[in-house]
Amino acid sequence: MIKTLTGKIDFAESLRGQSATFILSMSNTKTANIEGITQAGIPGMLHLTPTLDAEFLCTGEVRSLENIATTPKGVPTPALMSRAVHLLHPFRTIELLNLGLDVTPKVDYFTYHDRGLSPSDSIATGANIDALAVFQKGLEFGQTYTPKSDYVILGESVPSGTTTALATALALGYACEDKFSSSFKNSPKNIKKEVVESALRNIDPTDDLFAILSKVSDNMLIFNAGFILGANDKEYSIVLAGGTQMACVLLVVNRILELMEREIDATKIALCTTKWVAKDPNSDIQGLLEMLNFPINSYYTDFDFSLTEHPPLKLYDEGEAKEGVGAGGTLMYGLLNGLSKEAITRKVESFLG
Amino acid sequence: MIKTLTGKIDFAESLRGQSATFILSMSNTKTANIEGITQAGIPGMLHLTPTLDAEFLCTGEVRSLENIATTPKGVPTPALMSRAVHLLHPFRTIELLNLGLDVTPKVDYFTYHDRGLSPSDSIATGANIDALAVFQKGLEFGQTYTPKSDYVILGESVPSGTTTALATALALGYACEDKFSSSFKNSPKNIKKEVVESALRNIDPTDDLFAILSKVSDNMLIFNAGFILGANDKEYSIVLAGGTQMACVLLVVNRILELMEREIDATKIALCTTKWVAKDPNSDIQGLLEMLNFPINSYYTDFDFSLTEHPPLKLYDEGEAKEGVGAGGTLMYGLLNGLSKEAITRKVESFLG
Numbered sequence: 001m002i003k004t005l006t007g008k009i010d011f012a013e014s015l016r017g018q019s020a021t022f023i024l025s026m027s028n029t030k031t032a033n034i035e036g037i038t039q040a041g042i043p044g045m046l047h048l049t050p051t052l053d054a055e056f057l058c059t060g061e062v063r064s065l066e067n068i069a070t071t072p073k074g075v076p077t078p079a080l081m082s083r084a085v086h087l088l089h090p091f092r093t094i095e096l097l098n099l100g101l102d103v104t105p106k107v108d109y110f111t112y113h114d115r116g117l118s119p120s121d122s123i124a125t126g127a128n129i130d131a132l133a134v135f136q137k138g139l140e141f142g143q144t145y146t147p148k149s150d151y152v153i154l155g156e157s158v159p160s161g162t163t164t165a166l167a168t169a170l171a172l173g174y175a176c177e178d179k180f181s182s183s184f185k186n187s188p189k190n191i192k193k194e195v196v197e198s199a200l201r202n203i204d205p206t207d208d209l210f211a212i213l214s215k216v217s218d219n220m221l222i223f224n225a226g227f228i229l230g231a232n233d234k235e236y237s238i239v240l241a242g243g244t245q246m247a248c249v250l251l252v253v254n255r256i257l258e259l260m261e262r263e264i265d266a267t268k269i270a271l272c273t274t275k276w277v278a279k280d281p282n283s284d285i286q287g288l289l290e291m292l293n294f295p296i297n298s299y300y301t302d303f304d305f306s307l308t309e310h311p312p313l314k315l316y317d318e319g320e321a322k323e324g325v326g327a328g329g330t331l332m333y334g335l336l337n338g339l340s341k342e343a344i345t346r347k348v349e350s351f352l353g
Numbered sequence: 354m355i356k357t358l359t360g361k362i363d364f365a366e367s368l369r370g371q372s373a374t375f376i377l378s379m380s381n382t383k384t385a386n387i388e389g390i391t392q393a394g395i396p397g398m399l400h401l402t403p404t405l406d407a408e409f410l411c412t413g414e415v416r417s418l419e420n421i422a423t424t425p426k427g428v429p430t431p432a433l434m435s436r437a438v439h440l441l442h443p444f445r446t447i448e449l450l451n452l453g454l455d456v457t458p459k460v461d462y463f464t465y466h467d468r469g470l471s472p473s474d475s476i477a478t479g480a481n482i483d484a485l486a487v488f489q490k491g492l493e494f495g496q497t498y499t500p501k502s503d504y505v506i507l508g509e510s511v512p513s514g515t516t517t518a519l520a521t522a523l524a525l526g527y528a529c530e531d532k533f534s535s536s537f538k539n540s541p542k543n544i545k546k547e548v549v550e551s552a553l554r555n556i557d558p559t560d561d562l563f564a565i566l567s568k569v570s571d572n573m574l575i576f577n578a579g580f581i582l583g584a585n586d587k588e589y590s591i592v593l594a595g596g597t598q599m600a601c602v603l604l605v606v607n608r609i610l611e612l613m614e615r616e617i618d619a620t621k622i623a624l625c626t627t628k629w630v631a632k633d634p635n636s637d638i639q640g641l642l643e644m645l646n647f648p649i650n651s652y653y654t655d656f657d658f659s660l661t662e663h664p665p666l667k668l669y670d671e672g673e674a675k676e677g678v679g680a681g682g683t684l685m686y687g688l689l690n691g692l693s694k695e696a697i698t699r700k701v702e703s704f705l706g
Contacts, residue, residue: 009414013411013413013463014461014463016443016447017439017445018445267462336443337443338443
């Protein structure tokens with residue numbers, strides 16, 4: 001079942017039977033190196049998470065490390081869900097979008113977009129991004145890209161990405177202190193809070209929008225804001241497959257539109273996240289989306305791991321990990337194409353051996 | 354299982370693995386306001402039936418009334434079957450074809466064809482249709498329409514449509530008094546007979562084909578006859594998804610061809626109905642199809658509700674409702690794509706809560 005967060009179910013229903021390209025946008029920010037900031041990966045090797053996610057999503061194998069990324073508590077990556085859906089009802093294609101990776105995924109044959117971006121620095125000391133250039137690259141990508149499918153599902157893998165998203169939204173003036181999600185069940189609010197406060201202290205009163213983004217954001221947020229705006233007069237729809245980070249992409253879009261004194265036709269954009277984000281008592285994605293000046297259709301998938309006995313998967317139902325690698329949007333795609341909760345669960349279990 | 358009524362199974366078999374657009378053609382005729390003429394809907398709100406069918410088919414929700422259309426006996430709309438198939442193995446797209454509705458379906462994002470037709474009057478006093486104009490609109494639609502799929506499944510929702518179909522076929526000189534189906538198990542032959550006789554009395558000996566259709570027919574029958582003729586040199590096939598009303602569309606096509614002294618290549622047209630129509634002792638769809646001057650492939654789906662215990666669904670097996678909203682053709686599409694009778698039954702049950 002697909003549930004509506006904001007807007008109406010019609011957009012999602014109109015995607016039944018439509019073909020989809022899954023684009024995984026990936027970037028590294030050195031913010032992830034701050035101890036305890038995220039559990040999206042293996043301590044000391046967090047920078048590998050997007051690389052491993054991409055390898056597993058595309059090939060079913062992890063190549064840049066011996067094992068698939070799990071958190072210290074043993075929560076496996078949400079890439080398991082996206083991969084399960086792809087095996088049961090394949091996407092038209094999977095494409096990789098390198099927005100600044102430390103390590104290139106070892107994957108042949110898949111369309112690989114590389115715009116020459118470098119990993120960004122820690123926002124605690126200044127991300128050191130040329131935000132205008134990154135935005136323009138995103139804009140250009142949106143203007144020139146045409147999928148071989150009816151619509152695009154845009155996912156992300158950015159370790160510590162909820163921290164950079166929170167800093168970004170606060171820096172852009174949104175009152176959203178308690179609205180951002182975390183890969184932790186018990187969000188490490190103190191560490192996160194300290195990092196975000198350090199980031200905000202770097203902002204100068206004279207900084208314009210792009211100067212602010214250059215200091216406190218990450219490449220994924222900025223590039224995808226450009227992508228969405230660049231693609232806005234194209235035929236295809238875009239489903240932002242993610243949680244509060246993807247909501248932050250829209251908050252960035254919103255501020256850019258205000259700056260440009262322009263409006264967007266948001267009828268071909270939607271967001272879909274997981275039930276774990278939608279029902280998270282420690283964040284408020286609906287509240288974030290309601291801060292936009294334009295109406296947006298958003299959904300969550302009524303999928304959880306109640307049908308499994310596997311302890312690592314049960315951790316999702318307890319509130320760990322929650323979202324990532326497009327899980328919400330890829331689950332929607334699966335459900336729209338007749339996959340049952342049970343079939344997806346069994347396929348995810350099969351990866352755990 | 355798909356069973357052959359006329360022709361050979363080959364046409365149906367050639368559709369395995371092909372993508373299909375489901376077009377729901379809808380119209381109102383005031384004939385439905387005659388008390389006891391149909392049970393396709395809620396008494397006093399029969400005009401809403403196609404609107405509610407479209408809403409439920411597309412979105413899973415009924416929006417123009419609190420509850421989904423059921424007959425006074427509690428027989429739920431056959432839209433349940435079309436929706437079940439769409440959830441289990443989606444059509445490429447669903448498109449709505451408004452051929453004169455009292456109330457527009459509240460559905461966004463779905464392709465909606467509106468040719469500016471108004472609901473027609475009761476045939477008891479003269480339907481008051483500009484049949485030539487409606488036919489030409491259908492012809493033009495067929496000539497210009499191109500589906501995003503390999504073939505089209507054309508369904509209908511027209512309350513009291515079997516009465517207008519019977520009147521139409523009789524007025525066009527087909528000896529078919531006892532060949533038309535009814536949404537009732539025990540067809541209200543007297544009321545229906547009286548209405549049809551009133552309709553036929555309005556015909557003047559000097560009336561030509563289109564003058565006759567203007568008095569005794571409905572927009573769906575006339576428009577779709579044009580659609581079929583207009584699309585006849587197109588690449589795609591059309592499956593008429595329905596019972597005796599869709600057979601009547603072909604009877605209209607047949608008379609028009611006689612009038613124009615033309616022939617049709619009917620190898621890209623077929624009809625598929627439900628088992629309940631095919632096995633109905635009170636009507637004879639095969640007999641109707643054998644009146645055509647051209648050979649036609651026609652089928653029925655070997656689907657019934659023997660696997661359910663739900664009393665409202667069991668009424669279908671007792672002979673109520675029988676067909677509509679493309680049920681026969683959509684069930685064929687489902688069966689051709691690997692869906693089991695059990696899977697479809699379970700999905701239909703899920704709508705009843």
